[in-house]
Amino acid sequence: MKRHLIFSAVALLAGQPLLADVVSAATDTPSPKTETASAIKSVHSITIRNVVIGEGAPKIAVPTTGSTAAQVLDQARQVGSNKDADIIEYRIDYLDFAYDANEVAKLGKQVAEAVHGKPVILTFRTGAEGGPKPIKDEDYGNLYSALIEAGFADLLDVEMFRDEKVVKRLVDEAHKAGVKVIMSNHDFHKTPPTEEMVSRLRRQQELGADVLKIAVMPHDPGDVLKLEDATWQMRSRYTDRPLMTMSMASPGVISRLSGEVFGQSITVGKIGQASAPGQVDVKELRAVLDTIHESVQGN
Numbered sequence: 001m002k003r004h005l006i007f008s009a010v011a012l013l014a015g016q017p018l019l020a021d022v023v024s025a026a027t028d029t030p031s032p033k034t035e036t037a038s039a040i041k042s043v044h045s046i047t048i049r050n051v052v053i054g055e056g057a058p059k060i061a062v063p064t065t066g067s068t069a070a071q072v073l074d075q076a077r078q079v080g081s082n083k084d085a086d087i088i089e090y091r092i093d094y095l096d097f098a099y100d101a102n103e104v105a106k107l108g109k110q111v112a113e114a115v116h117g118k119p120v121i122l123t124f125r126t127g128a129e130g131g132p133k134p135i136k137d138e139d140y141g142n143l144y145s146a147l148i149e150a151g152f153a154d155l156l157d158v159e160m161f162r163d164e165k166v167v168k169r170l171v172d173e174a175h176k177a178g179v180k181v182i183m184s185n186h187d188f189h190k191t192p193p194t195e196e197m198v199s200r201l202r203r204q205q206e207l208g209a210d211v212l213k214i215a216v217m218p219h220d221p222g223d224v225l226k227l228e229d230a231t232w233q234m235r236s237r238y239t240d241r242p243l244m245t246m247s248m249a250s251p252g253v254i255s256r257l258s259g260e261v262f263g264q265s266i267t268v269g270k271i272g273q274a275s276a277p278g279q280v281d282v283k284e285l286r287a288v289l290d291t292i293h294e295s296v297q298g299n
Helices: 002-013 016-026 069-081 101-114 137-150 164-176 194-206 221-238 250-257 282-296
Strands: 046-048 051-053 059-063 087-091 120-123 155-159 180-184 211-216 243-247 266-270
Touching: 059 282, 069 087, 069 101, 087 101, 101 120, 101 137, 137 155, 137 164, 155 164, 164 180, 194 211, 194 221, 211 221, 221 243, 221 250, 243 250, 243 266, 250 266, 250 282, 266 282
Parallel strands: 059 087, 059 266, 087 120, 120 155, 155 180, 180 211, 211 243
Antiparallel strands: 046 051
């Protein structure tokens, strides 16, 4: 079944101009006739430790899903020893002690050591955007401020629809500490119109994000094409910053595989338990990404 997935993805992407025509026809926003794969903007890459985000095939981030320190450290060691995983996403919202900054920071430093130099994304996915725990905007900001100061994170996931004052403060604090910001938006219920997704990603850029992220839920393959079209519009018209875009669940799995064609720089895979519907095991994901990268490069 996994092998079938790989070859299906490669077959779908073998004719990039044809796929671009399908995307254009399936959305309300027509693509300019002059746009081709060669028109893609050069990405302003970000180098974190030994990982270059925005160069080559999309990098694979693997989230932790453990609720205890022991579970998270076990997952971190697996990510650290897995050659197909590039980045670990330390999902603190799953932790039993998620609101305790001291305990979260203590574990965060251990996670950073366990992954042997791979970049660490710090994430509290709020209940409002699909996470398991609620948190008030003020508490969200204060928790993140304390964790930025702790100094173990390389990237900070900041949800764009939190209180704007809190968002701007966190972006400023992160940048002063040398931490890059992934600004994110998640919709676990639907796929917004293409123009709305583009608007949200552009707003993330205005707010100072280093990586622009949106994840949406499709109801049919047309919704997946909307997400891919939004990604392509951002890359070809509006930004040179790394993009992290995905359509979730089974219909959206192709968006996790085909990102390089449309301008995506980071995707999410799993080792064991998934943190969101539609994630693919890192080994299978790497095989597809490498195959598509070779094709895109003309090899």
